[in-house]
Amino acid sequence: MKPSRAWQRWRAWVLRQERATTLALFRVLVSAIVLGSLLSAAAADVIDVTWVDAAHGGMLSLGSGNWLVSLLGGPRPPVVWGLFCVGVTGASLSLIGLGGRWPLLATLQAYLGLSSLNPTATGGFDNLLTIALWLLFLSGCNATLSVDARRSEGSWFSERQVAAWPRCLLILQLIVMYTATGLQKVSLSWTPMGGYTALYYVLHDPTWLRSEQLARSVPLSLLRVGTALTWHWEQLTCLLLAVFYFRATRARPGRLRAAFNRWDLRLPWAAVGISLHLGILVLIDVGPFSFISLAYYVNLFTPEEIEAQLFAGPSAAWRAWRNRRTAGSRSSPIATS
Amino acid sequence: MRLGSDPARDGQSPAGWRATLLAAFVAFHVLAMLLLALPASGRLGERAVWESRENQLQFARWAQLASRLGIARDGPELEQRLWSLTQRYLSLRAAIIAPFELYRRLSGVGQGWRMFSNPQSHPAYVHIELRRAAHFEPIYIARSSESAWRAEQLDHHRVRKLFGSIARSTEQKLWEQFGAWAARRAARDFPDALELRIWQERRATPEPGGVAAAGVVLPEQVRVYDLRALR
Numbered sequence: 001m002k003p004s005r006a007w008q009r010w011r012a013w014v015l016r017q018e019r020a021t022t023l024a025l026f027r028v029l030v031s032a033i034v035l036g037s038l039l040s041a042a043a044a045d046v047i048d049v050t051w052v053d054a055a056h057g058g059m060l061s062l063g064s065g066n067w068l069v070s071l072l073g074g075p076r077p078p079v080v081w082g083l084f085c086v087g088v089t090g091a092s093l094s095l096i097g098l099g100g101r102w103p104l105l106a107t108l109q110a111y112l113g114l115s116s117l118n119p120t121a122t123g124g125f126d127n128l129l130t131i132a133l134w135l136l137f138l139s140g141c142n143a144t145l146s147v148d149a150r151r152s153e154g155s156w157f158s159e160r161q162v163a164a165w166p167r168c169l170l171i172l173q174l175i176v177m178y179t180a181t182g183l184q185k186v187s188l189s190w191t192p193m194g195g196y197t198a199l200y201y202v203l204h205d206p207t208w209l210r211s212e213q214l215a216r217s218v219p220l221s222l223l224r225v226g227t228a229l230t231w232h233w234e235q236l237t238c239l240l241l242a243v244f245y246f247r248a249t250r251a252r253p254g255r256l257r258a259a260f261n262r263w264d265l266r267l268p269w270a271a272v273g274i275s276l277h278l279g280i281l282v283l284i285d286v287g288p289f290s291f292i293s294l295a296y297y298v299n300l301f302t303p304e305e306i307e308a309q310l311f312a313g314p315s316a317a318w319r320a321w322r323n324r325r326t327a328g329s330r331s332s333p334i335a336t337s
Numbered sequence: 338m339r340l341g342s343d344p345a346r347d348g349q350s351p352a353g354w355r356a357t358l359l360a361a362f363v364a365f366h367v368l369a370m371l372l373l374a375l376p377a378s379g380r381l382g383e384r385a386v387w388e389s390r391e392n393q394l395q396f397a398r399w400a401q402l403a404s405r406l407g408i409a410r411d412g413p414e415l416e417q418r419l420w421s422l423t424q425r426y427l428s429l430r431a432a433i434i435a436p437f438e439l440y441r442r443l444s445g446v447g448q449g450w451r452m453f454s455n456p457q458s459h460p461a462y463v464h465i466e467l468r469r470a471a472h473f474e475p476i477y478i479a480r481s482s483e484s485a486w487r488a489e490q491l492d493h494h495r496v497r498k499l500f501g502s503i504a505r506s507t508e509q510k511l512w513e514q515f516g517a518w519a520a521r522r523a524a525r526d527f528p529d530a531l532e533l534r535i536w537q538e539r540r541a542t543p544e545p546g547g548v549a550a551a552g553v554v555l556p557e558q559v560r561v562y563d564l565r566a567l568r
Contacts, residue, residue: 202453
């Protein structure tokens with residue numbers, strides 16, 4: 001393929017549109033998780049402990065912080081609590097979809113300012129949250145399921161088309177995250193040579209344990225199966241790219257494509273992921289990591305699929321909205337149901 | 338055309354230089370995501386981290402396989418080879434991701450996915466003790482429901498990560514800063530206390546299927562703080 005043709009195809013792909021339902025649902029979930037993350041830290045009285053400099057009552061010497069914290073005067077209590085309030089307010093507005101995209105940017109910068117202060121107190125979930133906030137800011141996620149939609153169109157639901165690329169990037173982000181973490185699990189205990197014992201060791205580490213008693217009650221055989229499943233599933237997550245590509249080009253010929261499209265392979269992949277994250281939630285405390293990871297899963301599904309599930313019940317509002325829908329709505333850019 | 342907006346609604350054609358800019362930006366983001374996800378950590382360049390007990394054990398374990406493949410004869414040789422390889426890789430990675438650093442810092446698209454990559458076989462339990470009279474008595478032990486001073490703070494996942502970092506490396510500074518913080522809080526919470534002592538209890542996780550070895554606990558990283566001086 002000539003470079004100019006490839007570029008034209010890329011440009012056309014970027015300009016594809018879809019309804020905003022999936023991104024709006026993701027916005028609600030991400031905002032709720034940001035709120036949970038910030039408010040739980042405040043409830044446990046660890047805001048000052050982790051994000052205020054030792055010179056002002058915190059635990060560690062934190063330096064001057066990122067560009068925003070530095071501009072505001074460094075990790076002092078008024079700055080840290082100011083960012084906390086901006087984060088909580090911004091996430092609350094984003095949750096209900098009020099104020100357009102700007103609350104998402106304000107939340108992102110406040111959260112980024114706080115979480116970048118203390119690298120020893122951050123986790124993968126902080127990255128997942130800030131990436132989500134950034135891509136949601138760039139998207140049209142407030143087009144539906146929002147106060148903004150209610151104010152501009154008189155309904156909570158809207159058929160407005162928005163750019164589809166943010167949802168595609170969120171799917172790619174999920175694939176990159178799992179594949180990268182799978183490839184970085186280089187300890188022998190993750191491998192068959194180490195007897196697939198990594199989760200056994202994780203459940204003996206007080207850093208993560210919720211309850212020693214609960215952790216010790218899990219049979220070793222189950223932990224070996226869990227380790228093997230986690231390691232191989234994470235590394236094979238890159239195959240989701242092929243799943244989505246073959247779904248998007250299902251009209252083309254090819255035995256491999258037909259084999260991939262015989263079943264909806266997103267579902268078994270998601271089922272394994274949900275099981276692993278539920279196990280993490282029950283056994284170890286890694287903050288909101290499982291919640292935000294699972295929130296990304298909604299992006300695997302098209303707005304049409306989400307709408308069918310979200311409003312499957314006898315919802316009068318949904319029926320009224322569906323009746324108003326015009327025929328011939330556009331299909332998803334990366335997956336068709 | 339605005340990012341994420343509907344061109345038809347906005348009354349603008351999706352064609353044109355704005356669409357080209359948008360396509361270029363999305364390509365830039367994808368490239369940034371992929372390159373920033375290349376494994377790296379500041380800890381990879383720290384000799385002290387390589388020399389930690391857990392990593393030395395890993396080198397010894399992998400050396401058995403490496404010697405069979407003719408890569409290295411023993412753990413130290415494997416470590417040396419990996420060290421020089423890793424430092425070259427880190428230099429190359431730093432050069433590759435340099436154009437994306439500003440974007441990462443401003444937009445929060447960092448890609449650190451080193452999760453449970455090296456589970457600990459010798460985790461450490463944090464102990465905090467107080468002396469009111471002749472003897473020290475425990476006020477906080479990690480994961481204990483009985484000795485649970487400020488457990489809401491110390492058991493929060495963000496503070497646990499700090500303890501995990503301290504236990505995994507030979508980092509002294511963080512441990513001492515934690516001790517100073519705990520001493521200031523204890524001086525306030527226990528007006529009659531004389532001294533605070535913090536230490537780590539290193540427990541060897543029994544081999545899978547094995548039984549925990551009973552033995553005398555040898556305190557590590559012991560620090561003592563005079564609380565009277567803090568009031």
